[in-house]
Amino acid sequence: MADKIPLIKVSNVSKSFALAKRARSPLTVLHEINLEVRTGEFLAIVGPSGAGKSTLLYIMGALDRPSSGTVYFNGENISKMKDRELTNLRLRHVGFVFQNYNLIPNLNALENIAVGQIMDPSLGRNGKGASEVLEHVGLAERSDHLPAQLSGGEQQRVAIARALFASPSVILADEPTGNLDTKAGEAIIKLFSKLNKKLGTAIVLVTHNTNLAKYAGRKVEMVDGRI
Amino acid sequence: MAVSGKNPSGAREITLVRYVLKNISRRKLRSGLTISGIAICIAFFIVLAAISTGLNNYIQSELEERKEGTIYIYRPVPFSPDEFETLRAVTDEYFADSDIDYAITPTIEVTFIRKYGAAGFESNVEYYNLMGCGPEGVHTHWEQYDFTEKLHSGEHLDTIGQTQAGIVMGYRLWNDYYSNKTVGDTIDIVPKNISFKTVPWTMHDRYIAGDTNYTTEDIPPIRDVKLVGILAQSKGYRWVDYIGFLPMEFMLKAFKLYDDKNDTYYYPGITILIDDATDLDFSELEFMYKEAVVGAEGWDNRFEMRLDWLEDMENTVSSWFNIIITIISLVSIIGVSNTMLMSVSERRTELGILRALGFSRGKIKQLIFAEAIAICLIAYCISLVLGVWVSHYFNTQYELSLGLGESSIFFSPAQVSIEIVLASFCIAVLFGTIAALYPAHRATKVDPVEALRYG
Numbered sequence: 001m002a003d004k005i006p007l008i009k010v011s012n013v014s015k016s017f018a019l020a021k022r023a024r025s026p027l028t029v030l031h032e033i034n035l036e037v038r039t040g041e042f043l044a045i046v047g048p049s050g051a052g053k054s055t056l057l058y059i060m061g062a063l064d065r066p067s068s069g070t071v072y073f074n075g076e077n078i079s080k081m082k083d084r085e086l087t088n089l090r091l092r093h094v095g096f097v098f099q100n101y102n103l104i105p106n107l108n109a110l111e112n113i114a115v116g117q118i119m120d121p122s123l124g125r126n127g128k129g130a131s132e133v134l135e136h137v138g139l140a141e142r143s144d145h146l147p148a149q150l151s152g153g154e155q156q157r158v159a160i161a162r163a164l165f166a167s168p169s170v171i172l173a174d175e176p177t178g179n180l181d182t183k184a185g186e187a188i189i190k191l192f193s194k195l196n197k198k199l200g201t202a203i204v205l206v207t208h209n210t211n212l213a214k215y216a217g218r219k220v221e222m223v224d225g226r227i
Numbered sequence: 228m229a230v231s232g233k234n235p236s237g238a239r240e241i242t243l244v245r246y247v248l249k250n251i252s253r254r255k256l257r258s259g260l261t262i263s264g265i266a267i268c269i270a271f272f273i274v275l276a277a278i279s280t281g282l283n284n285y286i287q288s289e290l291e292e293r294k295e296g297t298i299y300i301y302r303p304v305p306f307s308p309d310e311f312e313t314l315r316a317v318t319d320e321y322f323a324d325s326d327i328d329y330a331i332t333p334t335i336e337v338t339f340i341r342k343y344g345a346a347g348f349e350s351n352v353e354y355y356n357l358m359g360c361g362p363e364g365v366h367t368h369w370e371q372y373d374f375t376e377k378l379h380s381g382e383h384l385d386t387i388g389q390t391q392a393g394i395v396m397g398y399r400l401w402n403d404y405y406s407n408k409t410v411g412d413t414i415d416i417v418p419k420n421i422s423f424k425t426v427p428w429t430m431h432d433r434y435i436a437g438d439t440n441y442t443t444e445d446i447p448p449i450r451d452v453k454l455v456g457i458l459a460q461s462k463g464y465r466w467v468d469y470i471g472f473l474p475m476e477f478m479l480k481a482f483k484l485y486d487d488k489n490d491t492y493y494y495p496g497i498t499i500l501i502d503d504a505t506d507l508d509f510s511e512l513e514f515m516y517k518e519a520v521v522g523a524e525g526w527d528n529r530f531e532m533r534l535d536w537l538e539d540m541e542n543t544v545s546s547w548f549n550i551i552i553t554i555i556s557l558v559s560i561i562g563v564s565n566t567m568l569m570s571v572s573e574r575r576t577e578l579g580i581l582r583a584l585g586f587s588r589g590k591i592k593q594l595i596f597a598e599a600i601a602i603c604l605i606a607y608c609i610s611l612v613l614g615v616w617v618s619h620y621f622n623t624q625y626e627l628s629l630g631l632g633e634s635s636i637f638f639s640p641a642q643v644s645i646e647i648v649l650a651s652f653c654i655a656v657l658f659g660t661i662a663a664l665y666p667a668h669r670a671t672k673v674d675p676v677e678a679l680r681y682g
């Protein structure tokens with residue numbers, strides 16, 4: 001079953017931002033990046049702040065488009081896809097986890113996890129239900145709690161459960177431990193590791209903390225928009 | 228086999244409606260204020276539309292009644308028998324060339340009200356009427372409602388050769404004051420706390436002198452009246468429930484409209500019945516009457532007055548209607564729009580997250596539209612209760628004021644029809660939709676990457 005086709009393939013991707021209108025040259029954040037994420041692997045992207053890790057992650061997750069280069073998802077060139085198709089890809093095949101959890105404040109844990117059902121009522125139907133996913137992250141008891149009633153670590157678990165809900169092929173986590181203390185942060189990374197092994201979901205972990213990268217199966221270092 | 232999953236299929240954890248309602252209820256004060264504002268606006272629409280409909284229907288039915296043909300002429304100074312004969316002659320002359328069937332009969336109507344208020348009527352008092360009833364019986368000028376059919380029991384009133392006076396009572400009058408009596412019983416008509424409005428013959432001098440403060444004590448009680456019939460509770464015309472009918476001669480005597488020196492009856496009112504009044508020129512007829520009875524003051528052609536007033540009111544309402552609807556629409560739409568814009572701009576991050584999680588632009592739009600429409604629909608429900616209540620109040624007050632012979636200046640017939648209920652529903656949805664247009668557009672412009680980075 002070892003697929004020859006990588007799950008995500010980033011090929012010669014550059015990204016620049018036009019700065020102020022009068023600035024002569026745009027700011028280039030990613031320089032011809034080449035990177036592969038294999039099905040079911042746990043990859044860590046490590047680098048200092050400002051290296052372009054988030055930018056790269058968003059491009060891999062079909063949230064942003066590269067300025068040049070190509071991104072393949074399951075062998076399909078997504079750089080040319082319409083916005084609608086990218087949205088659908090994010091809904092079904094990508095799970096995002098962010099540094100500041102980004103839960104919907106007035107939805108409880110269970111509703112936050114299943115929030116994709118508003119977009120597509122059948123979402124998560126053939127996979128695990130929201131409460132089962134919540135069990136996976138060890139928060140079965142907190143299903144009707146609002147984000148404000150949960151600790152940072154717990155909120156991040158709910159966010160991970162939300163990312164898992166649609167049974168995506170990959171979870172893209174952008175500094176998921178950035179707002180947590182060392183202990184809680186480590187617990188989160190261990191949870192990723194466990195889910196990766198148990199469910200086979202590929203995980204891309206972005207962090208500037210080299211310590212945490214040791215849980216990953218593979219580590220890529222990134223400095224100044226280059227790997 | 229038995230699925231004991233924690234997520235039983237069919238039950239969804241979150242739906243669009245739930246999400247929208249949670250959003251609305253999160254900001255209780257703001258949503259509450261917006262909803263109240265819209266509710267008042269829509270209620271305004273409902274009441275205005277109800278008044279317009281009510282007036283139109285009312286005028287329509289009054290016109291129907293006019294076709295049936297009834298004119299009442301009242302005068303605080305009763306007509307003498309000579310004057311009545313003069314009026315009869317004028318009427319004969321007026322109708323001479325037409326094929327219209329008509330009849331002219333003397334009328335007496337005594338209004339008594341529960342609370343004393345002769346000088347100026349409180350608008351919310353219950354009133355009851357005593358009507359004088361000619362030899363034709365109760366049947367007289369109520370053909371449209373055909374009282375004879377509705378009689379529970381009792382018989383036609385017939386004054387000819389009748390020595391024992393009898394009364395046929397409307398259901399409400401009977402129920403309020405004489406419910407312990409049945410047909411055949413003898414009663415006195417001087418209920419406690421009831422006072423009379425109509426000027427009795429004995430008070431005539433005081434009326435001319437400008438004294439309008441009569442009290443119950445001024446009125447002779449009507450004793451030993453035989454209850455000969457009770458009208459069934461009327462369905463269409465509630466007013467009838469408040470009426471009692473007495474034989475004409477008896478009434479005239481009881482109210483001292485009988486001059487025993489000359490052995491003559493005086494008539495405070497005249498009723499003209501016409502089988503088809505469609506082409507009748509009321510003002511011409513009225514003019515002829517006034518010329519015929521020189522010096523007669525205080526003419527009161529109630530029917531025309533009421534109709535004129537209703538038509539005036541209807542014109543006013545409909546000309547104001549458009550202006551008010553425009554203002555209401557603008558206020559509502561701007562209000563909801565503003566609320567939605569605030570909601571969108573303070574939820575930029577949330578909307579960006581939803582986009583990142585795979586919500587399409589269309590779905591985001593849908594969320595904003597749903598929220599605006601939900602606000603308007605909640606307001607609609609409140610406005611419906613409010614509007615129906617106010618309309619009902621207007622209607623009741625108007626009906627009450629009717630019997631006092633003075634059309635209320637403020638209240639008017641109002642009727643909340645199914646059309647109004649549906650129209651205001653559509654208006655609520657329309658308000659929400661229009662109000663959401665720009666906020667929804669703004670919401671779709673949220674760039675998820677930016678919202679995540681700077682949110």
Ligand SMILES: Nc1ncnc2c1ncn2[C@@H]1O[C@H](COP(=O)(O)OP(=O)(O)O)[C@@H](O)[C@H]1O
Binds near residue numbers: 029048049054055
């Ligand atoms: N929209 C943007 N406009 C201009 N510069 C940006 C924009 N987004 C990111 N950058 C710049 O790109 C660089 C890389 O950002 P980022 O991908 O967030 O790095 P990291 O996640 O590794 O800290 C930073 O210098 C940042 O200021």
Ligand SMILES: [Mg+2]
Binds near residue numbers: 054
């Ligand atoms: Mg970053």
